[in-house]
Amino acid sequence: MTTNAASHDPTTHRTGAGWTLTAVAIATFMLMLDLTVVNVALADIRADFDSDFTALQWILDAYALGLAAVLLAAGSLADRIGRRRVFQAGMVVFTIASLACGLATGDPMLIAARFAQGLGGAVLFAVGPALLGHEFRGRARGQAFGVFGAVVGLAIAFGPLIGGALTEALSWRWIFLVNVPFAVLALAIGRWRMRESRDPSAPSVDWAGMASFSAALFFLVFALMRGESAGWTSVSVVGSFSASAALLVVFAVVQRRLGPAAMFDPALLRNRTFNGLSIVATLSAMSVMPALFLLISYVRNVLSYPAFASGVRFLPLTLTLFAAAVVAGMLTARAAPGPLVGLSQLLIALGLGAVLLVDESTGWTALIPAMVAIGFGMGLFNPPRAAIAIAVTTPGKAGMASGINETMQQTGMAIGVAAFGAVFHARVVAAFGETQLAAQIGDRQQEAAEAIAVGAGQQVVDAVPGFLTAAATDATRTAFITALHEVLLGAAALAALAAVVAVCTIRRGDMDESALAAPGVPVEPAPEPGPAVSAP
Known part of the structure; x- marks a missing residue:
């Protein structure tokens, strides 16, 4: 350099x-x-x-x-x-x-x-x-x-x-x-x-490669994050997985065509x-x-x-x-x-x-x-x-x-x-x-379990009658x-x-x-465009 x-x-x-x-x-x-x-x-x-x-x-x-x-x-x-x-x-x-x-x-x-x-x-x-x-x-x-x-x-x-x-x-x-x-x-x-x-x-x-790969990752991570709440077979999740796969194919094609410029x-x-x-x-x-x-x-x-x-x-x-x-x-x-x-x-x-x-x-x-x-x-x-x-x-x-x-x-x-x-x-x-407790609260069982799963268990405890407080806590x-x-x-x-x-x-x-060079060996960076900037 x-x-x-x-x-x-x-x-x-x-x-x-x-x-x-x-x-x-x-x-x-x-x-x-x-x-x-x-x-x-x-x-x-x-x-x-x-x-x-x-x-x-x-x-x-x-x-x-x-x-x-x-x-x-x-x-x-x-x-x-x-x-x-x-x-x-x-x-x-x-x-x-x-x-x-x-x-x-x-x-x-x-x-x-x-x-x-x-x-x-x-x-x-x-x-x-x-x-x-x-x-x-x-x-x-x-x-x-x-x-x-x-x-x-x-x-x-x-x-x-x-x-x-x-x-x-x-x-x-x-x-x-x-x-x-x-x-x-x-x-x-x-x-x-x-x-x-x-x-x-x-x-x-490589703008085409950057755009296709970033978009592919976006859709992949989006699908993974939203799968549980939206449903793994929902249109948005399945569509995101499909879009990610398609964009990864596009990325692979772009990289192959560009060769050393990829x-x-x-x-x-x-x-x-x-x-x-x-x-x-x-x-x-x-x-x-x-x-x-x-x-x-x-x-x-x-x-x-x-x-x-x-x-x-x-x-x-x-x-x-x-x-x-x-x-x-x-x-x-x-x-x-x-x-x-x-x-x-x-x-x-x-x-x-x-x-x-x-x-x-x-x-x-x-x-x-x-x-x-x-x-x-x-x-x-x-x-x-x-x-x-x-x-x-x-x-x-x-x-x-x-x-x-x-x-x-x-x-x-x-x-x-x-x-x-x-x-x-x-x-x-x-x-x-x-x-x-689940049997005692009947229809509210699913709602209570959902609250516990997201860290809102205290809300379940607070919502039950007083005589069930200990059972709800347990x-x-x-x-x-x-x-x-x-x-x-x-x-x-x-x-x-x-x-x-x-x-x-x-x-x-x-x-x-x-990576194996001796410590303290200076690295010589390339000058940036325009006026050179160096550490004082």
Whole structure:
């Protein structure tokens, strides 16, 4: 790659790398925070907007839908026209969308702004790891991705805590507005401290490929998210699956015709480590993300802790995740990648299985073994996952490779939430039907079971006559915990399968030589069009 003169200065390089890591860390924390922070504020949003259940689902789903749709397209575009430029554009979209969320006047505006947040977030998530990959090498790269992984995990774990604190102290609107000053800071860093990089040999932008693949992902994730509520055989769901399949065919035809100019490099499909990591990322997201949502719902809605208190009780997961991510950052450049990733998934599987320690009579402390194991597993997984995703190809294609891996993770999350959500719903209904209370309330049995499945069990307790209060409390807990056990055992099986795949497929020999360079070796980015911009 060509570069401007300032890029040859090692001091300049180290300074630029540090600022890049700071900007990527800020962006990543905001993105992952917005996956979980909304959950604890839904009750307040519902009270303000008089939202129905469908609207609340869309407030959650719209963000993930936008996030999943354009990850690959954003990564490929960044490789071609400049990663810093695309990162900045994504940050602008995310900032404006966050402001719109905080100022929303009703459900439609909030849902639309959440979707726009997801689109901006997808750009940041796809480009962030590629920016780090171009600034760091060897052991320094492992440390950088250790920070990246810690930030991902901390945002997920701290989401309920931060959301609860802001909602109780100020308003639910501040869970979105708090993004704005941090996003402005990241924009300033990107403008004046981040170096540009891109693939100078990249062909022109593959707009047809980007459009067809993004639309295919949109319809796929939409169908997965809406299948349970709309019905898997409904016109909208079947039509979305069909549209996704047709658009994927169009994408394949476009890529074949374009050859070297295509946005997707088919050579990656011949890399065993890349394929293995993609499978592991999908299975891991399918298992752990639905589990976290259900565990948050259990503490918040079944044990009836307030929002902030619920977040405090997830500190065992938060602290162990942070510690493990720091360790993983040091191990990423040293340890064999397959066993390291495999260990992370095994720990997640053990943690999910440890939920069996919870029963109708236990308090939140029964979750501590599960939280500790899940936290260590997630912390060990995120740094090597992000580092390996870009290590299997040349630096010029890092954005595309990162985008594919993030796409697999987000798609896995959508599949997991849809599939395990459907199973959980069905098992709650079945378990509640076997309780004595179900027979006593007669025609209201189905309505009560539906309420328990969505975390509104207290409404069931409040609705029954006083002499049935104790029975209603027992029945709601029994139904929820029975379903929780069954679903999380299924999730544990997926995590265990991911561990086996990781050990059997991921190997250092499949990585590009640039990923194995000695730490501190400067990377020479291509100059951006117009005046050269370098770190001072």
